[in-house]
Amino acid sequence: MNIHEYQAKELFRKYGIPVPRGVPCRSVDEVGPAADALGGRVCVVKAQIHAGGRGKAGGVRIAKSRAEAVEHGRALLGSTLVTHQTGPAGKEVRQLLVEEGLDIAKEYYAALAVDRRVGGPVVIASAEGGVDIESVPQEKLLKEAVDPYEGLRPFQARALAYGLGFKGDAAKQAADLFGKLVRLFLDLDCSLAEINPLVQLKDGRVLALDAKVNFDDNALFRHPSLKELRDPHEEDPAEARAAKHNLSYVNLDGSIGCMVNGAGLAMATMDIIQHHGGKPANFLDVGGAADVERVTEAFKIICEDPAVKAILVNIFGGIVKCDVIAEGILGAVKAAKLELPLIVRLEGTNVDRGRKLLKESGLEIRTAADMTEAARKAVEAAR
DSSP: OBOOHHHHHHHHHHTTOOOOOEEEESSGGGHHHHHHHTTSSOEEEEEOOSOSOTTTTTOEEEESSHHHHHHHHHHHTTOEEOOTTTOTTOEEOOOEEEEEOOOEEEEEEEEEEEETTTTEEEEEEESOOSTTGGGSOGGGEEEEEOBTTTBSOHHHHHHHHHHTTOOHHHHHHHHHHHHHHHHHHHHTTEEEEEEEEEEEETTSOEEESOOEEEEOGGGGGGOHHHHTTOOGGGSOHHHHHHHHTTOEEEEOSSSEEEEESSHHHHHHHHHHHHHTTOOBSEEEEOOTTOOHHHHHHHHHHHHTOTTOOEEEEEEEESSSOHHHHHHHHHHHHHHHTOOSOEEEEEEETTHHHHHHHHHTTOSOEEEESSHHHHHHHHHHHHO
8 A cells, every 4th residue: 555745754753754844735725824834935845646756747846935836736736747657647636745945965765675585674775866766776775684573773774874975963863764764664564665865954954855655455454544544546446446355456558357366377377468469458366265246346347447358267276166166257257247258267176067167158258278278369359
């Protein structure tokens, strides 16, 4: 789950991580008073969307007066912001963050993410923060692995601070900030906590000028209050609907709808579709305990994508036997009133019985003996 920058900064404040003063705004009428509350000086008007690259796309604007802040707010609210992360459709700006302007001496980068090679969280830092962090060479990145039980050790925090070039009191501030960022990451079961840029001001203060926090969906049951931060407007409607039915769904830009049980099998299915010249329209994992209701909802979600021209169901019957899966598919096809070409590949326990049920159903279902045959038939049907 992702949250907005202003929400991430509220969490930063709770953990003692210094951030600029700011006021979230949902309407143009709120922008002027927000600028006044910040002292009527130079302020920054920032679009709040779940995507990076806002600065380059014109979503972060400096205002030198109250009137200019209102003007920027009027231009941004309700507009569609297109960045390298939103795709060509962009995202509608529904909220703003009006923040105090600051005199920046130097920009840095700091983040925490899960490194699967290390098997745990890793702090990543660079003395070259800002809009082009993706282009910074690996050799210029500092990394410190974090013990998930003990957090970031003091010597590691100091190594990061001095490694970035901080000195004296600024080094102490930076080290303290790193420790608190790690504590937030561990306490809240984050998958990412990023500060870009982390800045040192001309007056010597070190603070997080930006904030991006993502949470592990599988751990949200431990944090009921975090669920309230979800913004459904920022999520793909089909993905949000799928999540309510315990379906793992990601919308893609192809023409072959995929329904599979198991993430690994789903990825292999998408690979083999592309190998045979097709493009998957989605990633959809119905899970190991798929029932008629869940499969029906999966069919409905796939069919509502106008780009889908054919559907490939690739199921391995293990915990749930193939004949039970076949019955679920038949029930779902009838309930969803499916009209698209449907290709089904079943394998596993009771596979012969499952294939027989499909064959004798009287429905237009094309079966396949293996993944290669299934992919070929799906690609042909989509064409």
